[in-house]
Amino acid sequence: MMLAEWVLKARTLGASDLHLQAGTPVVVRVRGELSPISELLPAARVAEMGRELLGNEQWEQFRERGSADLSINVAGTRCRVNLFQTVRGAALAVRLLTSSTNTLKSSNLHPDLSKLTAAQTGLVIVSGPTGCGKSTTLAAMIEEINASRARNIITIESPIEYLYTNNRSFIRQREVPTHSPSYEQAIIDALRENPDVLVIGEMRTAEAMRLTLNAAETGHLVLATMHSSTCAEALNRMCMSFAAEIQGSIRAQVADCLVAVVCQRLEYLQDYQLRVPLCEVLMASSNAKGTIRGGAFSQLATVIQSGGEDGMWSFDRYRRWMDQKRDWVMPSRQVANPPMDTQPYTTPTPPPVAPPTRKPPEAPVDISIDENVDLAELARKIEKKIR
Structure with a gap:
């Protein structure tokens, strides 16, 4: 997924922050609690996101300095982004801001x-x-x-x-x-x-x-x-x-x-x-x-x-x-009941493997015996039927 897709997902979940780091799952902060929402991110993918944000010239400056700050619009959401180096590689801390400024009332202030x-x-x-x-x-x-x-x-x-x-x-x-x-x-x-x-x-x-x-x-x-x-x-x-x-x-x-x-x-x-x-x-x-x-x-x-x-x-x-106070203003990007995928991500458990089915036994061989039959010929018929 691209950064814009992760921001859209975080906004849908009502998250205030989004964290991406090489070798770890994508993590969102919803109502103050951190929850992983993906599998492990490859280091190359996080570095690619960082390079796309900064451009080649600023990317080289980032590699020398080890961090970079910027604020941009991502997928229609104003974001404050801090890009930094960790022992695992590049990482991004993204703060999701409201699309427009608020008044004191809409910020739920006195x-x-x-x-x-x-x-x-x-x-x-x-x-x-x-x-x-x-x-x-x-x-x-x-x-x-x-x-x-x-x-x-x-x-x-x-x-x-x-x-x-x-x-x-x-x-x-x-x-x-x-x-x-x-x-x-x-x-x-x-x-x-x-x-x-x-x-x-x-x-x-x-x-x-x-x-x-x-x-x-x-x-x-x-x-x-x-x-x-x-x-x-x-x-x-x-x-x-x-x-x-x-x-x-x-x-x-x-x-x-x-x-x-x-x-x-x-x-x-x-x-x-x-x-x-x-x-x-x-x-x-x-x-x-x-x-x-x-x-x-x-x-x-x-x-x-x-x-x-x-x-x-x-x-x-x-x-x-x-x-x-009863007239609280709900932020537009916060959902009252976030989807269940805000729960910590776990690797799906594979379905149980059913035991191998046994082939039902062959029906008994019904051979009528005649007193005048050749026994050697009868034995050959039985062996052929079993095979």
Whole structure:
């Protein structure tokens, strides 16, 4: 099968991810669970898929570097693809994205998150572990702005996952390294391109974080993502990325420009057979800013617990809202009851071999004996009949 056929099959099963590796079965992730759906893939077939995706020139670069990122449309589905080398050979990790961007409502997020996009300046951080839907939440926030206000929005991503259509806003999407050699250079360039909103796909380095904070301080609304398990961990990680002697000034800078931190993880709703984001939200209240300046990040959980009137949400409080919600939106590519072939693939058991049938015994030889018959002739007849 070609990659497009595997993507179609994964989409039919309601999968979020597709994994292909030489010498192993094709694996899909459905509702967070991995299931093999094929026989072992030959190494040559996986390498052929990779070469078709990258082209000859980029394929040679991939062989030298050992990995490659790209986002493409495969069989009508927007996919983020990571191609990498393993001990078995080439492998592909394919994230199936929705064909179009979603709103906060269709992403099953709390409507209060729309308030974060109303800020004129400052920093909004969307955090969470890998694969928790940070990019989808970020895209929903961009669409919230795009539908309601005329803004110049510049996105910096690696790779570009969602393609936006200008509505009220004007959206310029840049990809690293296709359109700029690095996040750092792209952020510097963006500040000269008259943005109202700057979207940074991921703050990976201390320099990228420093430039992001500077952009948020200079009159822009900055939306960015980070990997973390809580809001406090996201802010602590950001500040600890800098040298010890300047961490105090960085904490002050973060406190001054912060709008909010949203940390999310995915939770499975058995009744709806649906995975939805469970969020923690830290708003930049005066109490939160003072805690950040003092570096007491461990106390931010208490700030969130007591900050309901400021629009903050703890995981427990957000879960109670989820328990009361009934109008969940089902993603178009998710099926409520996936076919049975999402079960682990096993080699078919051969049918039992029936024991050999025995030939029924010959009917007895009926020879009438006459007293005058020649016995030697009779013996020859019997021997001939048996043969």
